[in-house]
Structure formats: C-alpha cells, structure tokens
Amino acid sequence: ILNVEQSPQSLHVQEGDSTNFTCSFPSSNFYALHWYRWETAKSPEALFVMTLNGDEKKKGRISATLNTKEGYSYLYIKGSQPEDSATYLCAFKAAGNKLTFGGGTRVLVKP
Amino acid sequence: GAGVSQSPSNKVTEKGKDVELRCDPISGHTALYWYRQSLGQGLEFLIYFQGNSAPDKSGLPSDRFSAERTGGSVSTLTIQRTQQEDSAVYLCASSPDRGRGNTIYFGEGSWLTVV
Numbered sequence: 001i002l003n004v005e006q007s008p009q010s011l012h013v014q015e016g017d018s019t020n021f022t023c024s025f026p027s028s029n030f031y032a033l034h035w036y037r038w039e040t041a042k043s044p045e046a047l048f049v050m051t052l053n054g055d056e057k058k059k060g061r062i063s064a065t066l067n068t069k070e071g072y073s074y075l076y077i078k079g080s081q082p083e084d085s086a087t088y089l090c091a092f093k094a095a096g097n098k099l100t101f102g103g104g105t106r107v108l109v110k111p
Numbered sequence: 112g113a114g115v116s117q118s119p120s121n122k123v124t125e126k127g128k129d130v131e132l133r134c135d136p137i138s139g140h141t142a143l144y145w146y147r148q149s150l151g152q153g154l155e156f157l158i159y160f161q162g163n164s165a166p167d168k169s170g171l172p173s174d175r176f177s178a179e180r181t182g183g184s185v186s187t188l189t190i191q192r193t194q195q196e197d198s199a200v201y202l203c204a205s206s207p208d209r210g211r212g213n214t215i216y217f218g219e220g221s222w223l224t225v226v
Contacts, residue, residue: 032211043115043202043217044154051211089154098167099144099215103153 002026004092006102013080013109020076021105023090027071034091034099035064035075044089047075080109113137115218117203123224124193132188132221136205143180144206144215145188149199157201160186193225 005024013019025033032051036044048057053068061078077084087104116135124130136143145157156170160180171177175194180186190197200222206215 034214036217043219044204046214046216049212049214098156098159100156101146101154 002092002094002097002100004090004100004102006088006090006105008105009103010106010108013077013084013107015080015082015109015111017080018076018078019080019107020074021088021107023073023075023092023102025071025073025090025092025102026094027069029094029097030068030071030092031095031097032093033066033068033073034093035073036089036091038087038089038104039085047088075105077107080107082109082111085109115203115205115216117201117218117221119221120219121222121224123226126195126225127192129189129191130193130223132190132201132203132223134186134188134203134205134218136184136186136203137207137216138184140205140207140216141183142206142215143186144204145178145186146202146204147199148202149196154202157188190223193223195225198223198225 035047038044048064050066055066057064063076066073085108087106089104091099091101093099118133141162143160146154158178159167175191178188200220202220204215204217206213
C-alpha cells in the first residue's frame with residue numbers, strides 16, 4: 001500500500017495572501033507526481049505532472065516544486081483569490097503502477 | 112464532446128438493488144481508472160485498466176463491486192446489492208498511455224445515493 005499524505009487537510013487564507021501546502025510520497029520507485037485542483041460539483045482538473053527531481057512548474061499564480069529523493073512536493077499559491085478556493089489533490093505514480101491520490105488539502109480563500 | 116463521459120450523472124437507488132455506472136473514456140486512451148469519493152473522504156482508488164493487461168482490482172471494497180472494460184473502450188462499474196455506505200461520487204478517468212508525463216482526465220462523476 002502506497003502512502004500519499006497531504007498536509008494540512010484544510011486551510012483558510014485571506015485574499016491577497018500567499019500560501020503553500022505539502023504532499024509526501026514514497027521516495028522509492030518514483031515515476032511521476034501529479035497535482036489536481038478540484039472545485040465543488042466539478043471534475044478534478046490537472047495542474048501539473050512532474051517527473052524529475054528538482055522540477056519546478058508554474059501556471060499563473062500557482063507553482064509546484066518536487067523533491068523525489070526525500071519524497072515531497074510543495075504547491076504554492078501566490079496572492080490568493082476567492083476563485084482559488086478548491087481542494088488540491090496530489091497523486092503519486094510508481095513505475096508500472098496506478099495513480100494513488102492523497103487526501104487533499106481544502107483551501108478556502110476569504111475575501 | 113471530447114472529454115470523459117459518465118452516466119448517469121445522478122442515481123438514487125434503494126438499498127439492495129444493483130446499479131451500473133458507465134464510463135466512456137477519451138478516444139484512444141488506453142488507461143482507465145475508477146475512483147470514488149464518499150462524504151468527507153479523499154479519492155479512493157477502485158480499479159485500473161491498462162490496455163490488454165489484467166486490471167488492477169486491488170481497490171474494490173468488496174465482491175459486490177465489479178468492473179468491465181469492453182473492447183478497450185467503454186467501462187461499466189457494477190455494484191450489486193447496494194448498501195448505504197456505497198453512497199458516493201464515482202469518478203472515471205482516462206489517460207493516453209504509459210508515458211511518464213501524461214496526465215489523467217476525469218469525467219464529471221456519477222453521484223450515487225443509496226436510500
């Protein structure tokens with residue numbers, strides 16, 4: 001059983017503030033690390049797929065880093081806006097294996 | 112449309128009845144996943160189909176759950192003798208191939224309520 005942990009489970013952010021949260025995953029047999037954004041009543045939307053240690057990806061105000069040797073990834077939101085409110089999911093893929101999701105970090109941005 | 116299509120979008124069923132949920136993946140996608148999310152829980156893996164390989168059924172919670180993928184395309188998830196704890200949103204996702212950088216694309220889910 002693969003352990004993919006996300007912390008915190010939820011966080012409240014003031015509009016305009018920046019925030020970040022963590023995904024930890026097994027450091028062996030790494031293949032890829034995915035980040036998804038899931039808004040209520042919609043389907044999860046892919047943000048990033050990261051495959052190399054030290055990868056940094058950016059999409060607008062959202063960015064992510066990857067450390068495969070120690071088994072963690074950070075997602076950053078700069079200048080949070082109310083529309084950033086969602087659950088952010090990470091998912092780990094080992095070689096030849098299925099995608100395993102973490103429990104998500106629920107972000108609520110308060111105006 | 113060109114996305115992952117799931118049906119029905121909503122289903123209310125009586126405890127003990129069987130239900131079938133359908134997923135039509137993106138054309139050409141060889142990998143297909145079923146997940147579910149119960150109230151207050153994270154995404155729970157159910158089953159994974161990859162091409163002609165034997166499916167990974169390790170996430171199916173009981174023998175009341177089964178899934179098929181016909182012709183490498185459409186998949187059906189069947190829940191027999193439904194129980195109230197089966198109430199959840201069931202999400203299907205597909206992916207192009209085994210490539211390392213490929214994301215998976217989700218459908219909008221089938222919301223199942225067992226009363």
